Amino acid sequence: MSNRAPLLETNDLRKTFDSVVAADDVDIEFYSDEIVGVIGPNGAGKTTFINLVSGALSPTSGQITFKGEDISELADYKRVKEGIARSFQLPHLYDDLTIIENVKAALVSRDGKTSDFVRPLSRDEAVHEEALDVLETFGLTNMREMKAENLPHGKRKILDIAMSFALEPDLLLLDEPTSGVGSEEKENVMDIATNAARETGTSLIFVEHDMQLVLDYSDRVVALHNGRILTEGEPEAVLNSDEVLEHIREEGA
Numbered sequence: 001m002s003n004r005a006p007l008l009e010t011n012d013l014r015k016t017f018d019s020v021v022a023a024d025d026v027d028i029e030f031y032s033d034e035i036v037g038v039i040g041p042n043g044a045g046k047t048t049f050i051n052l053v054s055g056a057l058s059p060t061s062g063q064i065t066f067k068g069e070d071i072s073e074l075a076d077y078k079r080v081k082e083g084i085a086r087s088f089q090l091p092h093l094y095d096d097l098t099i100i101e102n103v104k105a106a107l108v109s110r111d112g113k114t115s116d117f118v119r120p121l122s123r124d125e126a127v128h129e130e131a132l133d134v135l136e137t138f139g140l141t142n143m144r145e146m147k148a149e150n151l152p153h154g155k156r157k158i159l160d161i162a163m164s165f166a167l168e169p170d171l172l173l174l175d176e177p178t179s180g181v182g183s184e185e186k187e188n189v190m191d192i193a194t195n196a197a198r199e200t201g202t203s204l205i206f207v208e209h210d211m212q213l214v215l216d217y218s219d220r221v222v223a224l225h226n227g228r229i230l231t232e233g234e235p236e237a238v239l240n241s242d243e244v245l246e247h248i249r250e251e252g253a
């Protein structure tokens with residue numbers, strides 16, 4: 001789609017679990033500043049792809065190249081330092097910390113310290129100011145002293161996304177950012193995530209089952225089925241393609 005060098009590229013990327021082929025020699029490129037929706041029925045390999053790129057899983061074979069470097073065997077925390085962040089289907093938050101402390105934990109981990117430093121660092125003015133900025137951007141200012149465990153699910157997803165952005169990634173992987181979120185709040189979550197991506201120049205890859213959201217928020221769509229790329233390209237064309245209509249939309253993505 002572009003003459004520019006890809007930000008992320010996979011070559012013959014393969015992951016098997018016994019007889020299951022969850023990534024079947026996947027070749028794909030992602031570019032800076034693009035927002036890509038990944039669709040596919042249950043078991044298509046969407047989360048496996050996110051896990052392979054983030055480093056949660058090692059590939060059985062094949063390569064992942066990020067900013068021109070082979071990161072296939074790089075540990076997940078080192079990939080964060082290289083500029084790859086992710087959020088989870090179920091947010092990974094520090095439930096007994098407040099919202100602002102959660103954001104500070106992300107800021108502190110970005111700067112190479114551990115979350116044990118969060119409480120002392122709550123007195124660090126620079127971290128405090130930056131955390132307030134993040135909370136403002138993501139509409140969480142009013143809830144900043146609430147414990148994460150008391151946040152409603154939609155806000156938990158937003159906090160998780162906010163913490164991912166606080167890591168200042170070049171590429172952010174969102175695994176089902178709207179799952180479990182009430183239908184009236186799904187667009188809000190997607191607006192917040194995609195606006196932040198556009199404003200910061202972060203590339204976004206998001207896994208999504210809601211086809212209307214995929215259509216509304218993606219620059220490009222990748223359709224997976226049985227660990228393979230069924231088709232990819234311009235959102236409307238992909239969603240209305242014969243392959244997607246047959247294998248994904250009928251089975252229910």
Ligand SMILES: Nc1ncnc2c1ncn2[C@@H]1O[C@H](COP(=O)(O)OP(=O)(O)OP(=O)(O)O)[C@@H](O)[C@H]1O
Nearest residue numbers: 017020021022040041042043044045046047048049
């Ligand atoms: N850790 C694992 N061990 C064994 N099999 C796995 C593991 N992770 C995934 N699989 C299998 O790999 C295939 C792809 O799973 P994956 O979770 O990537 O699909 P998905 O497209 O994300 O599905 P969903 O939409 O249900 O989240 C499935 O058959 C799944 O059972």
